[in-house]
Amino acid sequence: MPRFAKLSRLLLPAVACLFASCTTIPELGALWDKGDTRNRKIVVKLGEQKAYLYHRKELVAVSPISSGREGKNTPTGRFSVIEKDIDHRSSLYGNYVRNGQIVKANVDARDGGCPSGAHFEGAPMPYFLRFTGSCGLHAGNVPGYPASHGCIRLPARQAKRFYDVVRLGTPVIVTR
Secondary structure (H helix, E strand, O other), X not given: OHHHHHHHHHHHHHHHHHHHHHHHOOOOHHHHHOOOOOOXXXXXXXXXXXXXXXXXXEEEEEEEOEOEOOOOOOOOEEEEOOEEXXXXXXXXXXXXXXXXXXXXXXXXXXXXXXXXXOXXXXXXXXXXXXXXXXXXXXXXXXXXXXXXXXXXXXXXXXXXXXXXXXXXXXXXXXEO
C-alpha cells in the first residue's frame, strides 16, 4: 500500500494540471472534424486581456492576449478577418540587419536611420489574422498586460489554433 500511495502522490498533481489546462484552453480538434469554418467568431476583451473563439454560439477556446499598450491602443469595434498570413512580418517594426546580424534592434521603419549597408527586417508575426488596417491577431510575447504596438498577441499554440479554424470574413469583435 505505501508504494501505491507514493505513486498516487506523484500522479495526482500531474493529472490535475492536465485537466486544469484543458478547462482554460479547450482543445479545438473537434472543430477540424466539422469540415467548415462558418458560424465562428472571435471576441477580444481588452480589459480581461483574453480572446474567445466561438463556434455556433458555443465557446470553444480561450486564450490570454497582450493588446496595444498606452499610446498604441488596439482599436475596438466590429471587424472581420480580411487577411490570413501564416508567415507574416511587420512592415513597420523590426530590426536593421547587416550580413545576417542585427545592427539596430526594435526600430520603427518610419523613423529612418538605417545604418549603411543594412536593411530592415520586419518582426515575425506568425499565424497573422488581419482584421483592420495594420492590426491583427498573431503569435507573440504575452507578458500578461498590454505591451504591443496595437496588434493582439497570443501564445504561439493558441495563435495557430485560432488561425487554423477561422477563414476570411470571420467576425472579430474587440471590446474594452
